[in-house]
Amino acid sequence: MAGGGFGPGPGSGKQYPGNLTPYVIATCVIAAMGGLIFGYDIGISGGVTSMDSFLEKFFPSVYKKEKADKSTNQYCKFDSLRLTMFTSSLYLAALMSSIVAATVTRKLGRKLSMLLGGVLFCAGALLNGFAQAVWMLIVGRIFLGFGIGFANQAVPLYLSEMAPYKYRGALNIGFQLSITIGILAANVLNYGFAKIKGGWGWRLSLGGAMVPALIITVGSLVLPETPNSLIERGKRDEARDKLRRIRGITDVDEEFEDLVAASEASRKVDDPWRNLLQRKYRPHLTMAVLIPLFQQFTGINVIMFYAPVLFKTIGFGSSASLMSAVVTGTVNVVATMVSIYGVDKWGRRFLFLEGGIQMLICQIAVSICIGLKFGVDGDPGQLPKWYASVVVAFICVYVAGFAWSWGPLGWLVPSEIFPLEIRSAAQSLNVAVNMIFTFIVAQVFLTMLCHMKFGLFLFFAFFVVVMTFFIYFFLPETKNIPIEEMAVVWKKHWFWSRFMTGVDYPNGSLEMNNPKV
Numbered sequence: 452m453a454g455g456g457f458g459p460g461p462g463s464g465k466q467y468p469g470n471l472t473p474y475v476i477a478t479c480v481i482a483a484m485g486g487l488i489f490g491y492d493i494g495i496s497g498g499v500t501s502m503d504s505f506l507e508k509f510f511p512s513v514y515k516k517e518k519a520d521k522s523t524n525q526y527c528k529f530d531s532l533r534l535t536m537f538t539s540s541l542y543l544a545a546l547m548s549s550i551v552a553a554t555v556t557r558k559l560g561r562k563l564s565m566l567l568g569g570v571l572f573c574a575g576a577l578l579n580g581f582a583q584a585v586w587m588l589i590v591g592r593i594f595l596g597f598g599i600g601f602a603n604q605a606v607p608l609y610l611s612e613m614a615p616y617k618y619r620g621a622l623n624i625g626f627q628l629s630i631t632i633g634i635l636a637a638n639v640l641n642y643g644f645a646k647i648k649g650g651w652g653w654r655l656s657l658g659g660a661m662v663p664a665l666i667i668t669v670g671s672l673v674l675p676e677t678p679n680s681l682i683e684r685g686k687r688d689e690a691r692d693k694l695r696r697i698r699g700i701t702d703v704d705e706e707f708e709d710l711v712a713a714s715e716a717s718r719k720v721d722d723p724w725r726n727l728l729q730r731k732y733r734p735h736l737t738m739a740v741l742i743p744l745f746q747q748f749t750g751i752n753v754i755m756f757y758a759p760v761l762f763k764t765i766g767f768g769s770s771a772s773l774m775s776a777v778v779t780g781t782v783n784v785v786a787t788m789v790s791i792y793g794v795d796k797w798g799r800r801f802l803f804l805e806g807g808i809q810m811l812i813c814q815i816a817v818s819i820c821i822g823l824k825f826g827v828d829g830d831p832g833q834l835p836k837w838y839a840s841v842v843v844a845f846i847c848v849y850v851a852g853f854a855w856s857w858g859p860l861g862w863l864v865p866s867e868i869f870p871l872e873i874r875s876a877a878q879s880l881n882v883a884v885n886m887i888f889t890f891i892v893a894q895v896f897l898t899m900l901c902h903m904k905f906g907l908f909l910f911f912a913f914f915v916v917v918m919t920f921f922i923y924f925f926l927p928e929t930k931n932i933p934i935e936e937m938a939v940v941w942k943k944h945w946f947w948s949r950f951m952t953g954v955d956y957p958n959g960s961l962e963m964n965n966p967k968v
């Protein structure tokens with residue numbers, strides 16, 4: 452995903468004039484709805500799959516098993532490939548469409564990708580809301596996934612191109628913030644809709660995705676195209692006018708010339724994928740793969756997708772489980788705001804390292820708590836409410852640790868380290884790796900819980916140890932470093948410097964203003 456920090460920083464000598472106009476604010480708020488939908492879909496499926504009426508209708512075998520073996524192994528209650536397929540099909544679809552979207556976004560504009568995303572979302576939400584059979588659910592999720600591929604490709608790119616450079620960092624995390632708000636909205640609605648008499652509340656939960664979907668569909672029709680995209684498609688005069696309108700001033704020449712130059716420079720790179728394999732881009736390639744992989748191996752989506760199911764497993768009733776998901780969702784939103792506040796003050800490394808240690812402690816604690824009560828056979832006997840509440844508290848502290856570290860930084864850091872000539876390939880790789888591992892975690896979690904039992908949390912804890920050491924040794928601080936000076940951080944790094952010998956990076960503003968995904 453593209454993002455913040457593409458503009459000139461404090462050391463670049465360039466200070467493009469321009470204001471944070473109401474026009475920009477309005478366009479960015481509408482565009483950020485793409486993040487809301489992503490979050491909504493992440494948050495909605497877990498709650499819906501914990502509603503009895505939904506399970507009974509679409510997954511009767513899971514429902515029967517859940518009802519029948521109350522006192523037996525809690526770990527395996529929900530282990531159903533079809534059930535996980537319902538959740539995870541979306542991510543596979545998103546992975547595929549993000550690859551197509553890269554071309555649409557570049558050749559036909561950001562607006563069209565967002566419009567396609569919105570239309571696909573509407574189709575998916577309708578199919579899900581009116582579903583009569585499992586296939587309708589899964590096809591609906593696939594449509595939603597296609598929509599997410601387009602929206603996640605185009606929206607962050609759109610935001611970073613529209614925003615005045617000074618606000619790009621905050622706007623980047625703004626996208627993750629809207630994802631977390633979407634997750635929370637889904638959790639709250641699930642909690643309310645589950646109480647509807649007649650057991651059809653899940654239809655409202657799933658169909659509710661129509662609201663943000665319609666907003667982005669209509670929004671993308673009225674949103675302006677970005678100047679970068681217009682230049683890229685040969686419409687220079689239109690681009691200059693747009694830039695004036697967006698920045699709220701008439702003198703936009705300096706920025707405009709740089710956009711044109713950046714577009715021309717990027718056209719000379721004909722195979723960004725091959726470029727990415729060059730020795731001097733080894734650190735970038737490593738980060739493009741490992742950062743999204745590690746983000747998913749924190750295990751966060753075990754909580755985001757399956758919190759209600761998990762809470763049911765540790766002994767809460769249906770309603771309390773959904774309520775607990777609302778609590779974790781709220782923590783997620785608030786802690787992401789902490790990150791917006793602190794990321795440029797305390798730096799990326801501090802947040803990564805602190806968040807890592809916090810997550811590790813909580814994962815070990817959750818594992819011990821569950822292990823002590825559930826043992827290996829998964830039979831908790833009488834589990835006191837206070838005990839389950841302690842588990843939820845640890846989970847909340849864990850979510851906070853994620854939400855101010857790997858959550859937003861998993862997008863921000865890659866977006867600020869890629870130089871233009873590899874940006875398109877590296878960013879696509881970043882999104883693709885994220886989706887693949889989101890898919891894998893979603894698909895195998897319930898089976899893993901069944902087999903690894905309380906050890907599942909130790910499995911993710913192990914990865915948190917690995918990633919925390921990785922950050923400590925291999926990630927240089929990128930706080931307050933202008934994009935065009937980023938090469939320096941690798942050149943000075945104890946390990947990565949060996950790949951940088953004899954490397955002369957193109958300098959200046961040319962490479963900064965044309966974020967491509």
Ligand SMILES: OC[C@H]1O[C@](O)(CO)[C@@H](O)[C@@H]1O
Nearest residue numbers: 493631751752755783858889
């Ligand atoms: O807020 C948690 C959410 O954030 C993401 O990591 C995206 O950045 C999702 O995979 C996860 O569900």
